[in-house]
Amino acid sequence: MQIKTCEKQHNQVCRLIVLAFISFLLLWVAIPAKTWADDPLPDAALRDVLGENDIVVDNTDTAVTRTGTWSTGTSNPGKYFGSNYEFVNGGTGQVQTIKYTPSVPQTGVYEVFMVFSSSSNRADNVTVQVSHQGGVATQTVNQEKNGAVWYPLGQYTFTAGSSGYVQINVAGANGYVIADAIRLAVPVPDPVDPGPLAVNEPLGPVIFRSGFEAGSVGVTDPSDTGTITRITGTDTSVSAPNDWTTHLNGYSKFGDLVFEGHSGGDNSTSRFAKIIADPTPGGSGNKVLQYWLGNSGGTADRGRVQALLKNNTNLTEVFYKYRMYLHPDIELVKDSVDANGWFTLAEFWNQPSWTSGAQYPFRMSLNLTKDLGVGKPFKLRISGQTTPTSSEDDTTQFVTQWEERNDWNVPTGVWLNMEVYYKQGDANSGRFYLAITPEGGEKRVVFDVTNWTYHPQNPAPEGLTHFHPLKLYTSRSLTNFVKDHGGALQILWDNLEFWPSMAPDAALRNAVGPNDIVVDNADTGAVKTGVWSTGNSNPGKFYGSDYNFVNNGTGQTATYSPVISTAGMYRVYATFIGSSNRSNSVPYTIYHNGVTSTVSVNQRITSYHKMWYPLGDYYFSSGTGNYVQINSAGTSGYVMADAIRLEPL
Template sequence: MNMRKWVTSIGGAVLFGGLLWSIPAYAANGELIFQSGFEGSSTRSTTSAQIDDITGTDTSKLSRNNWVTDLEDHPQVGTFRLYYESGNTGDRKAEIIQESPTNTNKVLNYWLKNATTPDSNFFKGRIQTDIYDDASSNQESLDEMYYKVRMKLDSDVQQLETLQKKISWLTLAEFWNQPTWDGSPKPFRITFGLNKDAPSVAGESKPLYFHVTSENYAQGVGYTEVWKYDNKSFQVQYDSWMTLEIYYKKGNNTTGSKGRFYVAVTPEGGSRQVVFDIYNFTHNSTDTNPRGLSHFNPMKLYTSNEVIDYVRNSGTGNALQVQWDDFELWNGWPSLYEAEAMRVGTTSGDALTDSADTSCSRAYCKILSSNAPGDFMNLFASVPKDGLYDVKVGVKKWTNRGQFQMSIDGTNVGSIQDHYSSVPEYTELTIASNYQLYAGERRFKFYVTGTSSTGHQLGIDYIKLVPKN
């Protein structure tokens, strides 16, 4: 949990832990804020009876991988925690564990066996990650936010298809533009999760499907629906990873100012599918001066005792379980990809290093120690949506640099770029404008064509994809 160690800001610098750090006031739109696969020293610890925390550094990621300094200390984030509301570890728990006895990959596992929180005439159970504004530190709210996470529903969850009743809420994520619990005047929430229709005849099974709804809240009135959508065409997977991508943009239902809520799901081994793409209010529809996103639960498991009890009673040892992995949080659509954090594909075999350099973005550049024309490296980036993009590359020019041609998925893009400079020069090259890219993992190849000096090395800082539509 964030104990907020920095105390003041001075221009573009922040006084943190007694040192002056030269960092931006907030991430550039489309920049990675934080990422973790729950590896390295990522550690869950108990803070109080109903609150846990995760701290440490995920060393499987090369940057923006510390749960405190990168996530909680970011000026647009605030506090991170795991929250349960009630019960004990015999009723519910979140743990960082191996994915399976034979797979050492670490995951965040939610286990929900008993509903212990009273709510009018029923009980409910909850496990959730909170990313909430810290009231003591005046965060900048997120007018745009994108996150990506892998989710695996345990096979026990599939038992719900045989429940002989409708399921109207099994929440997997929730987003608040002004919450209900802090006295905000115009609360609003978007809830994403799983629903199920009631059987038409006795004994009939019905599949779970993705559902999203938005609601205003007013004291004395309660919740009022603004919009809602179902997606019954996507086949929900069990015991298999699904990659969720969720995008939020603050706005209303007026042309030119529309809000947007977007969800894409990629089943393991399958094709990416956009399940929701909604242009409408993403704040209270009566709010003429809304904040951005200030409180959200990107990984959540929240439902009624009817759902929890049915799964528990369907077999010995059963419980409602969900695994999470490879969480990424971005300020807007992903557009700035740090070279040191990108997946590396094939290379020409020359040494490839992440070189520490405080003048590079996030203090690293990727150096290919190429020595002849024909040397190359491939880097991969996940593009979140189809569209036209300006393609830019941040580089460190120097005396030992060569010339390169960039290609995307095997097609040359732009002209040959000269990487030489008589002094270290950190610059951004525009490779192409209004270039069509498609959603999914794209391959960016840097191919050495020659040199204007005597060296052939490449120094790549980042790739920037600026959406144009």
């Protein structure tokens, strides 16, 4: 009202006030006001994700040059690197540039990142150039999303010195352009194997088994005959218990197994579950269960095809096996730069939110994930979350109690033998275990988590009243991205077995091969400097009679010197009891045949309870001149020193 009055009176003072107010608004809009709901969670501190040898050039550094005028901003602390960032409104036809020129110590391959704060008023077409040894790579970055993280620009070879650069060009941008920091990091190869060798087995008697072969009858939906709602009959290809009704649904703790789908189109032209002939190489004569999710439409913001074991009674633990084949079409997901936050393969519900009277709903989700960036590999993540007490799928109200992720690249187009164990319990007694055997490979432990598997405030948990043992569930955007690139999300399942429990953990000694070399913390071959404490809590989760530890160490070392009779390649392992109060960066130095290699280990990981943590493959000379050393210098939290092991290759 006051602005309109000023305009009518043509009062010069008011005009100046209005112009100043409008200028303030424009400046305010330029500063990040919010991030999009689908942005990845920001790092706790961007500096914490830097590697020891990473090269960072911030906008305040002298290695940055500019053309034109840039403004400085400091809104949303924690979502930019350093003391500030710079910005310009590209929507006004500006042609500014900002160039970052890193000093590269040695020629090699580096992964390049940039960081910016995102908002809906940002340009979605920011031009970024990377000048490297092979030329200049140009790409377009959408700064409306994926803010407050190190955004990957690809891997390139840089020549030693300052000939390479990263440049942001404002010309043609359709919104505000943010210039903060760039980073060069030496790529770290992912482990070849999922994890330590697995020695666990199910505890019988087996409840049910089926390979979806002859006699397994898919009952079609009367209103949509292209999909099944349940399976009945007897799989005559395997021995009893093999009847879908008598043995599976008839198990006293199981309720009813049904198949459900949702896509927005909501019929078999959009999604289905059905039993088909095995289409994979070598699958002739075999039958498999197929999940197919072709598109999500209508008002749906997600799509799913799933098996649901519902209305279970006192199901406080369960062990099950199956084969899983991720169709090669899923590789199309890697063509998207966006992070794939959720692609659920199994889900476990203790008091589901959609059931009547739910007060303490809790779910565990096993997800296939991909990091931000084109071509990033698939990983697995398991998380435990409290959820809203309603049937709404409002994920913003989910509270993550714990989460773990593996570092192994999950393959598509290969059969994976999966073993899953769930046990209801608290932070000390709850358990989730996953082992995977890639076709033709060894069985490895991917997750072995000890933590809450029900709501921490629930005074009377009722077990898995509902759970989805086989699931394909993801976002509408991801489903349609694959469709638009000529594919469909598909998973094949085979050889399903259920067991009541898992056998007690095999001792660490049972995971040692006949020719392996082990040096325990109590052996004469383990020499320590400084003061270490000795512990024996959590029996079965450490090797030998005890372990050593130090809190907030100041340089204490534990050096393990193995006696090697035959020179050759060895795989090196360590064992420790993981917990949240451990150091997340314990240096293990491996001295092998005159060469030193150092591996940083996150001892907060609980998946390696009772397991051997792989430190890599190295050539060792014979004798006693080699060693593995733990050093507490620079660590924060507890450092565990238990045993090391060398496995001849």
